[in-house]
Amino acid sequence: MIQTLLISALIENGQNLRIPNDYTWKFTLECSNCRERSPKPVVFNGIDKDSPGDNDRVSVNFYMTCKGCRRQATIDVLRINITEITGTSPELVPFATFECRNTSLVEFFPSDEFEITSTESDTIFKEVDPSDEWADYDEKGQVSVSIEEFNYKLD
Numbered sequence: 001m002i003q004t005l006l007i008s009a010l011i012e013n014g015q016n017l018r019i020p021n022d023y024t025w026k027f028t029l030e031c032s033n034c035r036e037r038s039p040k041p042v043v044f045n046g047i048d049k050d051s052p053g054d055n056d057r058v059s060v061n062f063y064m065t066c067k068g069c070r071r072q073a074t075i076d077v078l079r080i081n082i083t084e085i086t087g088t089s090p091e092l093v094p095f096a097t098f099e100c101r102n103t104s105l106v107e108f109f110p111s112d113e114f115e116i117t118s119t120e121s122d123t124i125f126k127e128v129d130p131s132d133e134w135a136d137y138d139e140k141g142q143v144s145v146s147i148e149e150f151n152y153k154l155d
């Protein structure tokens with residue numbers, strides 16, 4: 001199953017809210033077979049790949065065995081930063097896609113690895129957590145850059 005993470009935010013004086021390829025993803029999951037939910041969020045890196053079991057032909061970003069039904073679940077990050085998140089657009093836009101086998105993404109937990117560029121200069125802010133009413137000052141462009149009302153949806 002292909003799942004899409006959509007996000008929206010009210011951005012002031014900032015453009016191109018984005019994440020790096022090696023972003024650390026954090027989700028709670030639900031088994032597609034027995035509906036068991038992961039008690040804690042699972043964490044995986046967007047570029048580290050591993051082969052579950054002895055099958056070297058399959059390489060994924062995350063795998064686990066369901067505690068309920070013992071089936072193996074895998075997640076692979078297909079694309080990130082699909083749509084540029086810019087300006088004060090409260091509309092949900094596709095941000096990343098995942099290939100999920102035997103599991104589905106239920107909840108997304110953003111980390112402070114987001115980056116955003118000022119609209120008034122080439123200043124880049126790193127280590128941004130968009131879910132936590134973030135704001136900083138762009139000295140070069142002389143504006144404050146902020147992110148509010150972060151929202152997401154998993155489709």
Ligand SMILES: [Zn+2]
Pocket residue numbers: 031032033034035036066067068069070071
């Ligand atoms: Zn299960």
